[in-house]
Amino acid sequence: MLPVISLGPLQIPVPQVTLILSLALGFILAERWACRAGLSTQVVSDGLFWALVVGVVAARGMYILRYPGAFRASPWSVLSPNPGLLDPVGGVLGAVLFLGGWAQRKGLSFTHMLDAITPFLAVVQVGLALYHAARGSFFGMPSSVPWAVSFLGAERHPTALYWAVLALGILVLVAHRLRSRPRKAPGGWVFWPFLAWSAGVYVFVEGLRGDAQVLANGLRVGHVLALPILALALWQWDRFQYEEQGN
Amino acid sequence: MIQRVWSDARPRFRLLAVLTLAAAVGWAWVTRTPAEQLYRGRLPAPLAGFPAPDITLPTLDGGEARLADLRGKGVILNFWATWCPPCRFEMPALQRVYEDYQGRVVVVGVNVTVAEAGVDTVRGFLQEMGITFPVWLDVKGEASDTYRVTSLPTTFFIDAQGTICEVVIGGPMAEALLRTRVERMEAGCSPSSP
Numbered sequence: 242m243l244p245v246i247s248l249g250p251l252q253i254p255v256p257q258v259t260l261i262l263s264l265a266l267g268f269i270l271a272e273r274w275a276c277r278a279g280l281s282t283q284v285v286s287d288g289l290f291w292a293l294v295v296g297v298v299a300a301r302g303m304y305i306l307r308y309p310g311a312f313r314a315s316p317w318s319v320l321s322p323n324p325g326l327l328d329p330v331g332g333v334l335g336a337v338l339f340l341g342g343w344a345q346r347k348g349l350s351f352t353h354m355l356d357a358i359t360p361f362l363a364v365v366q367v368g369l370a371l372y373h374a375a376r377g378s379f380f381g382m383p384s385s386v387p388w389a390v391s392f393l394g395a396e397r398h399p400t401a402l403y404w405a406v407l408a409l410g411i412l413v414l415v416a417h418r419l420r421s422r423p424r425k426a427p428g429g430w431v432f433w434p435f436l437a438w439s440a441g442v443y444v445f446v447e448g449l450r451g452d453a454q455v456l457a458n459g460l461r462v463g464h465v466l467a468l469p470i471l472a473l474a475l476w477q478w479d480r481f482q483y484e485e486q487g488n
Numbered sequence: 489m490i491q492r493v494w495s496d497a498r499p500r501f502r503l504l505a506v507l508t509l510a511a512a513v514g515w516a517w518v519t520r521t522p523a524e525q526l527y528r529g530r531l532p533a534p535l536a537g538f539p540a541p542d543i544t545l546p547t548l549d550g551g552e553a554r555l556a557d558l559r560g561k562g563v564i565l566n567f568w569a570t571w572c573p574p575c576r577f578e579m580p581a582l583q584r585v586y587e588d589y590q591g592r593v594v595v596v597g598v599n600v601t602v603a604e605a606g607v608d609t610v611r612g613f614l615q616e617m618g619i620t621f622p623v624w625l626d627v628k629g630e631a632s633d634t635y636r637v638t639s640l641p642t643t644f645f646i647d648a649q650g651t652i653c654e655v656v657i658g659g660p661m662a663e664a665l666l667r668t669r670v671e672r673m674e675a676g677c678s679p680s681s682p
């Protein structure tokens with residue numbers, strides 16, 4: 242846990258900086274690997290940039306819709322840079338819808354566009370895990386494994402670090418998948434495996450979390466969300482790889 | 489040829505996919521944990537989901553105040569200092585929220601007095617800003633240590649049962665952020681909350 246680094250009078254919020262760095266690094270990597278995904282750097286760069294802008298606007302818009310009273314009392318907060326006033330689901334939905342429209346306008350398939358931004362998503366996933374590690378959130382259940390870390394009065398699984406290491410492994414797999422991508426590979430060649438790996442990793446680490454949200458029957462909310470995504474990703478992976486490629 | 493390789497590989501892939509999915513469902517099932525078990529025995533800690541550590545501090549009017557005495561109401565515990573620009577910026581928003589939610593939510597400003605020139609500086613600053621919410625004085629820095637405050641401002645949103653709902657490190661916080669967190673706080677964030 243390292244929420245702030247103090248450099249003289251300067252206080253650096255490590256979690257936020259980690260996340261912002263991962264966004265920048267992911268952006269650069271997606272640009273560089275665009276040709277491996279069969280798209281031009283310009284298309285990926287513009288598409289991703291505007292998707293991020295639309296995502297932020299949609300995230301704020303959705304948040305305002307959720308809490309209209311708070312913004313009626315303080316209208317200027319609409320322009321606040323506070324990331325706490327963003328709705329992540331709304332942001333992702335906005336960005337995905339925009340990317341779909343962008344791909345259509347450029348005459349590309351949506352799944353090809355998703356392939357091209359997969360390196361960005363893979364890097365951001367590593368950043369998100371490190372963000373949690375720095376914040377001290379996403380900590381593990383008490384455990385006696387030799388590598389357990391002492392946190393909040395107990396030896397615990399370093400769950401956020403498991404996630405970061407596995408996410409880094411997924412990034413390597415994404416790089417390999419892009420390198421080995423056949424010239425006429427169908428759209429989704431990189432994205433669906435990435436989604437399946439990520440959902441699988443999330444299911445694993447969620448099961449070791451000590452700060453998970455749980456339903457009345459003890460099922461973890463993260464599992465309820467990740468399992469259908471894993472099933473969808475595996476189904477799509479099977480479908481495009483063996484139907485479209487096979488034909 | 490390629491077609492045959494693909495069609496040979498497909499059943500293997502499907503089997504692997506089904507096994508993966510079954511393992512994931514099995515893992516989700518065996519790691520089920522009732523909320524009471526997940527939260528049971530949690531020691532007070534300055535983290536979301538944990539009971540807020542109790543603190544007792546002197547107040548500006550010479551009295552003494554204890555955090556545990558505020559149980560039953562939501563508490564916004566804001567660590568601040570007069571020399572910290574984001575703290576200054578968010579003070580008016582905290583004051584407005586204090587006025588609008590009076591009786592339901594308590595705003596407590598914990599001044600990190602150990603890092604101030606003196607109590608008079610704090611008093612002058614509050615008068616100048618028109619702040620009327622309770623201000624406690626962390627004269628020895630013990631409360632800041634207990635709450636592991638490494639950056640100012642740092643704000644803890646604590647529900648009526650004494651559980652920390654959220655920690656916001658840094659600022660200034662927008663007024664809408666404060667208001668939405670109050671709404672969440674009133675819904676409660678303890679395991680037994682709806």
